[in-house]
Amino acid sequence: MLSAIVLINVARGQVNETAQRLLEIEGISDVYSVTGEYDLVALVRVQQYDDLSTVVTAHMQQIASIEKTHTLMAFKCFSRTDLQQAWDIGVE
Numbered sequence: 001m002l003s004a005i006v007l008i009n010v011a012r013g014q015v016n017e018t019a020q021r022l023l024e025i026e027g028i029s030d031v032y033s034v035t036g037e038y039d040l041v042a043l044v045r046v047q048q049y050d051d052l053s054t055v056v057t058a059h060m061q062q063i064a065s066i067e068k069t070h071t072l073m074a075f076k077c078f079s080r081t082d083l084q085q086a087w088d089i090g091v092e
Helices: 015-023 049-062 080-089
Strands: 002-010 028-033 040-046 066-073
Touching: 002 015, 002 049, 015 028, 015 040, 040 049, 049 066
Parallel strands: none
Antiparallel strands: 002 040, 002 066, 028 040
């Protein structure tokens, strides 16, 4: 499974509508509205690299309110669940 984080700038006043449209795209698991330089953050989870390309360059480009994206590929996921499992089996 490949994971990516897509930072998104959208047209003024279009955050909610854009987030809903993004959630309709297969491969996008979550969308967050955020403060700062970007308006939305989309979490993408796909099986293959080509699937990521399809999500970002084909499907997301069809949403006119998206002005700019910045895609970050994830190498490894660190989570509280992973940490707890490591403690449970005695990994130091």
